[in-house]
Amino acid sequence: MNRPFFEALEKIYPTDRLLTRDVELLPYESDALTAFQTKPGAVALPVTEKEIIDTVRLCHRMKVPFVARGSGTSLSGGSLPIADGLMIGLNRLNRIKKIDPEQRIAVVEPGVINLHISEAVRQYGLYYAPDPSSQSVCTIGGNIAFNSGGAHCLKYGMTSNHVLGMKVVLGDGVVTQFGSESIEGVGIGPDLVGLFVGSEGLFGIALEITLRLMPTPQLYRTVMAAYDNLGRAGDAVSMVVASGLLPGAMEIMDRLAIKAAEAAVGAGYPLDAEALLIVELEGEAPQVEAEFAELRGVIEESGAFEIREAKGEDERARIWQGRKSAFSAVGRLSPDYIVQDGVVPRSRLGEALVKIGELKAQYQLDVANVFHAGDGNLHPLILYNGREPGALEKAEALAGEILAMCVELGGSITGEHGVGMEKREYLPTMFGPVEMEIMRDLRRAIDPEEIANRGKMFPSGEAPALQTHGMHPLERQGVISRE
Amino acid sequence: MRHQIKSDDPRAPEMTEAIEKCVHCGFCLAACPTYKLLGEEMDSPRGRIYLMKGVLEDKIEAEEAQPFIDRCLGCMACVPACPSGVAYGDLLVSYRTLQEGSRLRPLSDGIARRLIIETLPYPQRFRLAMKSGKIGRTLQPFLPEAFASMLNMLPDKLPPPSPLPPILPAQGDRRGVVALLSGCVQQALAPQINLAAAKLLSANGVDVHIPAGQSCCGSILLHIGAESEARQIARRNFPLMPDDIDAIITTAAGCGSGMKDYELLFKGQTDLQKASDFSSKVMDFSAYLAQLGLRKPRGFAAERVVAYQDACHLLHAQGLQSEPRDLLNQVPNLRLVDIPDAGMCCGSAGTYNLDQPAIAEELGRQKADAVLAAGPDTIVSGNIGCITQLRKHLDLQGKHLPVMHIAELLWAAYQS
Numbered sequence: 001m002n003r004p005f006f007e008a009l010e011k012i013y014p015t016d017r018l019l020t021r022d023v024e025l026l027p028y029e030s031d032a033l034t035a036f037q038t039k040p041g042a043v044a045l046p047v048t049e050k051e052i053i054d055t056v057r058l059c060h061r062m063k064v065p066f067v068a069r070g071s072g073t074s075l076s077g078g079s080l081p082i083a084d085g086l087m088i089g090l091n092r093l094n095r096i097k098k099i100d101p102e103q104r105i106a107v108v109e110p111g112v113i114n115l116h117i118s119e120a121v122r123q124y125g126l127y128y129a130p131d132p133s134s135q136s137v138c139t140i141g142g143n144i145a146f147n148s149g150g151a152h153c154l155k156y157g158m159t160s161n162h163v164l165g166m167k168v169v170l171g172d173g174v175v176t177q178f179g180s181e182s183i184e185g186v187g188i189g190p191d192l193v194g195l196f197v198g199s200e201g202l203f204g205i206a207l208e209i210t211l212r213l214m215p216t217p218q219l220y221r222t223v224m225a226a227y228d229n230l231g232r233a234g235d236a237v238s239m240v241v242a243s244g245l246l247p248g249a250m251e252i253m254d255r256l257a258i259k260a261a262e263a264a265v266g267a268g269y270p271l272d273a274e275a276l277l278i279v280e281l282e283g284e285a286p287q288v289e290a291e292f293a294e295l296r297g298v299i300e301e302s303g304a305f306e307i308r309e310a311k312g313e314d315e316r317a318r319i320w321q322g323r324k325s326a327f328s329a330v331g332r333l334s335p336d337y338i339v340q341d342g343v344v345p346r347s348r349l350g351e352a353l354v355k356i357g358e359l360k361a362q363y364q365l366d367v368a369n370v371f372h373a374g375d376g377n378l379h380p381l382i383l384y385n386g387r388e389p390g391a392l393e394k395a396e397a398l399a400g401e402i403l404a405m406c407v408e409l410g411g412s413i414t415g416e417h418g419v420g421m422e423k424r425e426y427l428p429t430m431f432g433p434v435e436m437e438i439m440r441d442l443r444r445a446i447d448p449e450e451i452a453n454r455g456k457m458f459p460s461g462e463a464p465a466l467q468t469h470g471m472h473p474l475e476r477q478g479v480i481s482r483e
Numbered sequence: 484m485r486h487q488i489k490s491d492d493p494r495a496p497e498m499t500e501a502i503e504k505c506v507h508c509g510f511c512l513a514a515c516p517t518y519k520l521l522g523e524e525m526d527s528p529r530g531r532i533y534l535m536k537g538v539l540e541d542k543i544e545a546e547e548a549q550p551f552i553d554r555c556l557g558c559m560a561c562v563p564a565c566p567s568g569v570a571y572g573d574l575l576v577s578y579r580t581l582q583e584g585s586r587l588r589p590l591s592d593g594i595a596r597r598l599i600i601e602t603l604p605y606p607q608r609f610r611l612a613m614k615s616g617k618i619g620r621t622l623q624p625f626l627p628e629a630f631a632s633m634l635n636m637l638p639d640k641l642p643p644p645s646p647l648p649p650i651l652p653a654q655g656d657r658r659g660v661v662a663l664l665s666g667c668v669q670q671a672l673a674p675q676i677n678l679a680a681a682k683l684l685s686a687n688g689v690d691v692h693i694p695a696g697q698s699c700c701g702s703i704l705l706h707i708g709a710e711s712e713a714r715q716i717a718r719r720n721f722p723l724m725p726d727d728i729d730a731i732i733t734t735a736a737g738c739g740s741g742m743k744d745y746e747l748l749f750k751g752q753t754d755l756q757k758a759s760d761f762s763s764k765v766m767d768f769s770a771y772l773a774q775l776g777l778r779k780p781r782g783f784a785a786e787r788v789v790a791y792q793d794a795c796h797l798l799h800a801q802g803l804q805s806e807p808r809d810l811l812n813q814v815p816n817l818r819l820v821d822i823p824d825a826g827m828c829c830g831s832a833g834t835y836n837l838d839q840p841a842i843a844e845e846l847g848r849q850k851a852d853a854v855l856a857a858g859p860d861t862i863v864s865g866n867i868g869c870i871t872q873l874r875k876h877l878d879l880q881g882k883h884l885p886v887m888h889i890a891e892l893l894w895a896a897y898q899s
Contacts, residue, residue: 019523023547026537027530034484034507045522072524073509092522113513137513264566328508331567335503336485386485 001041001084005062012054019043028087031072031079036421040081045089049207055088057173065454068205070111070139075339076420078146078200082454090141096120104213105181110141110206126213129156133324144206147198149416151249154374160197162212170204171447181210200418201453203446217282221292222316225304226273230254233275234350236302237373241346243298245291248282250374257326257368264329267322270306326370334383338399341417342406346376355405356380363398377415419457427459488539493751494577501574504567505532514564516828516846517554525551528561528571535578545582556835558795558828573747583708600709645674647693651685658688659775662724664733667699669867679894680734680768686897687778694723702741705748706833714748721757730766734890736794736866737833739767740801767797768890769865773806780896782815790820790859792873794866795828807865807889814896820857831872851876863889
């Protein structure tokens with residue numbers, strides 16, 4: 001990291017909030033995707049909005065790339081540091097600045113933990129709907145960058161459906177406001193909030209976010225159905241969808257995932273099942289009761305060998321805790337695994353599961369399946385032993401085939417974890433050259449030096465501008481050069 | 484996580500297994516008191532695991548990483564929070580022990596540490612140290628920080644030494660036989676706790692043996708990585724326990740969880756079998772009594788509003804959450820109130836308040852605030868360290884509420 005940049009940083013931060021020693025940098029070298037590790041040049045820990053703005057402007061002026069990081073829980077390597085770049089840790093900006101129960105909004109800083117919002121507004125009978133499995137630890141800033149989903153996004157939509165407005169600092173240091181406090185506020189002009197949410201940190205940093213809150217459902221009814229066959233559970237999802245019901249969440253776990261999650265939290269899952277379907281209805285009591293009778297009928301018809309309903313809030317909480325712990329719990333089964341995040345049209349879920357089964361057999365690798373079945377978001381976890389030479393490559397090849405299948409079936413390479421580092425090379429399988437170029441142009445228009453989260457999302461993107469356009473022919477021949 | 488650890492230490496398998504199981508997901512961050520307080524990755528469980536891995540892989544110097552490892556409270560809140568089942572405690576104890584041998588400390592730290600090793604485990608010496616502590620207090624401004632906070636912890640008045648009877652026979656039908664481990668620091672600071680526990684057990688139909696000549700269980704020494712001293716002192720208790728007992732009872736959370744870890748302490752050493760037999764019988768007082776079933780207490784004449792403060796080494800290390808609460812809920816005219824964020828450590832953490840006074844102070848202040856928010860008139864806990872810490876911080880806020888061991892309150896409920 002260059003000396004003048006570092007000296008300028010020292011003017012913004014006291015020494016205890018500017019980490020530079022190896023021992024301090026090492027724990028920041030990975031997020032929740034440890035297959036990638038890069039030690040940052042330094043880590044800055046701002047506590048005010050002004051410090052963030054000053055830092056981004058400094059980075060822009062001196063052309064130093066930066067990565068914003070909340071709790072470091074990205075599963076796609078989205079918050080992987082840049083070598084010799086700056087890591088900006090936003091976890092200390094964790095204030096909920098305003099709660100307006102009448103307008104049903106909360107204004108928060110980017111380092112606020114997702115679940116803390118629901119805890120803070122519970123007293124008003126409200127909650128923040130998007131519920132990524134890591135909600136007890138992941139931050140709103142990261143949720144915005146990756147447009148995070150969660151089990152209950154089936155009914156209520158992803159993060160983008162719950163952000164009303166935000167103050168941001170863009171990659172060129174400009175501070176601006178997108179959206180407003182009103183749900184109708186985006187009516188005029190383009191939806192810039194929508195543009196920013198899911199941009200994987202490539203446009204800048206959200207400084208202050210206005211979120212929409214929802215009234216807490218009056219009643220939940222949660223049912224677990226056990227199947228002796230994964231495809232049958234997938235078909236059950238299609239049957240529920242076809243019946244016209246819209247549950248709050250519909251999740252499937254297969255045998256391996258059930259085993260791991262049960263060991264982690266003791267949720268009372270049926271260990272003899274090949275697949276477990278969890279369906280939750282929520283809303284006003286009379287409606288939920290009526291829907292529940294219908295749902296039960298559909299599930300009984302779907303060939304479940306056991307149907308169990310959560311008795312009381314404790315049991316319901318444990319069922320969800322188990323589901324939400326499932327990824328990490330797979331660490332009990334295997335020291336190394338790849339978490340995949342593909343999407344298929346939910347009408348083709350059964351087909352996709354059969355295909356994954358075939359690929360698994362072909363590659364002779366174990367795959368644990370956990371997925372948001374209601375919206376066709378698959379999370380195959382490919383287990384491998386990193387100590388075996390070639391095992392990672394084999395697992396990656398299998399992951400690639402699963403993603404290709406998702407695209408082929410009309411789906412996507414990512415549902416909620418983002419492209420990040422992990423799926424950069426797969427982006428062109430979804431977008432043509434024209435679309436890719438539009439995205440790059442957009443990025444350069446907002447962040448001309450391409451310093452915000454450089455290297456993420458675009459294929460082999462250390463310096464995307466140069467790689468897109470290539471060098472000038474004279475430059476290549478060494479006739480001219482640029483500074 | 485993948486790693487390249489090559490270690491010939493006998494504990495290497497524990498350490499590598501824990502590191503392998505960690506998937507770096509960050510679920511532990513929310514549970515960790517130091518991460519909440521300091522907001523840095525190095526001061527989180529995930530970060531510490533990464534640092535220990537870095538040291539064991541020779542990527543960083545042990546000395547560099549040590550301040551962050553030292554700041555770990557050892558509260559184990561990260562263990563139940565971990566979906567992938569990392570045995571963080573095994574890793575931490577093994578790592579601390581491994582580093583302890585090769586570690587250089589500043590002189591004052593070394594002296595404080597030696598003082599702990601030579602004093603805390605021995606009730607007689609501890610009493611003596613407390614007396615001399617009074618002299619030390621006048622010199623306090625000139626002493627290193629760790630000394631100063633040590634002296635601050637000492638009570639103004641010593642309770643008289645209170646020898647326990649060798650046996651308290653069961654009253655009424657005999658429902659069980661136990662041995663009570665009387666402990667060290669606690670027996671010197673608050674002898675009434677063991678006495679209340681013994682009487683309570685006896686009133687519930689349990690023969691209580693209190694073998695003479697007991698020593699410290701070694702947990703406090705293990706906590707600071709003094710492994711061989713811990714083993715040496717732990718061994719002394721093995722032959723003292725009678726054969727036909729249902730359980731070895733302790734009234735101190737840290738001793739209970741430490742003794743339950745004897746297998747790790749004695750791994751590859753002589754007396755492993757004895758240690759393991761001993762360990763398998765260890766039960767916290769509240770767990771034993773809850774399992775046995777309480778004979779109906781009389782309760783209190785006027786309503787008492789009680790907050791139960793979870794000791795980390797009961798809640799996180801031994802998984803005892805409902806047991807003590809179930810006992811309290813059986814007392815007539817006792818209303819139990821919940822302390823917000825109950826799983827957060829109070830900062831006492833064994834010798835932590837001696838080693839890391841600043842963090843311990845802040846956690847103590849926060850815990851006192853949380854307790855007051857619950858609005859109790861009495862606070863109970865299952866650990867002398869937590870009791871001392873909370874009493875101190877409530878006093879600092881001018882709220883002189885009674886803070887006592889759960890055994891004391893339960894025993895009072897039989898007498899009123």
